[in-house]
Amino acid sequence: MTHILLIEDEVKLARFIESELNYEGYQVSIAYDGLTALMATQKFHPDLVILDWMLPGASGLEICRCLRNTDAHVPIILLTPEEDVNNRNPGLDAGANDYVQKPLSIEELLVRVRTHLRYKQQDGTTDVLKFEELILNRRTRIVYRGQRLVKLTTQEFDLLEYLLMHPRQIITCDRILEEVWAYNFIGDANIIEVCIGYLRLKLEANNERRIVQTVSGVGYVLDK
The missing domain is CATH 1.10.10.10 (Winged helix-like DNA-binding domain superfamily/Winged helix DNA-binding domain)
Structure with missing residues (x-):
């Protein structure tokens, strides 16, 4: 079963996204802060990561860099509140593959998830x-x-x-x-x-x- 790591400190939003992903047939682990996220990544080696830009203790940008340094292939989707597309460039430079703007459309997020998982399967390079x-x-x-x-x-x-x-x-x-x-x-x-x-x-x-x-x-x- 495809395993997705969701890194989101808003509990209500995290539970909502989790339920929608579960309904689509994905296994989901939730981390509410950066340290827990890094530990979960090392332990479960998720197939895809959904990462909030704003997190307690460490920014999504810092977590993104750490995730990319430990796994060169896992797709990372940023959840960002920024309206100016240019402000998302640092996240992409840090290793994120894509972004979805908050308040998010769950349909859009699910499309991005399916797309990146499909690309990963076609790529065939996985650790x-x-x-x-x-x-x-x-x-x-x-x-x-x-x-x-x-x-x-x-x-x-x-x-x-x-x-x-x-x-x-x-x-x-x-x-x-x-x-x-x-x-x-x-x-x-x-x-x-x-x-x-x-x-x-x-x-x-x-x-x-x-x-x-x-x-x-x-x-x-x-x-x-």
Whole structure:
């Protein structure tokens, strides 16, 4: 499910936007100040950010710069009260992709959200891979399952990354050996079985549902 981070200190407005986004099928997290927003970004790696220009403690401009420094690809839409379009240029220079004027039209905001998410999907360059509640950041090499941090070895991370790049596709052991560890393997694929075993232990540490499935005699598939 597409995850949107909404950074807005007006509680009533934030709840209204959240309900409209939920109705459209998006998952929404709300941050009411800059510090909470930055922590939420690091934790959830949202697919899109809606950012108010005026925030307590730090300006939307400062938060925008911080967000862009930590994620080069996430679309950022500014909510700005400014009537003069030239006053929005600093926000765009700071890394925002677009802006919507307040008092906002929710229809206009939803159109902008859909547009930028579509551009992101077409671009194909993303640091974050997701499947269900599993989130993997390829740049920081951090993995979360829900809100739980999952610490993986290099080999486990590379294997999970490859499975996340091909969700619901059966991947043979030979293909894993050639494309994940980049060598031709002679003999059985015990190395993969061992790595899968450790990966499952870490992904299911809190009795979560198994998502790395075995396809007997063939290989593995990421599926629920």
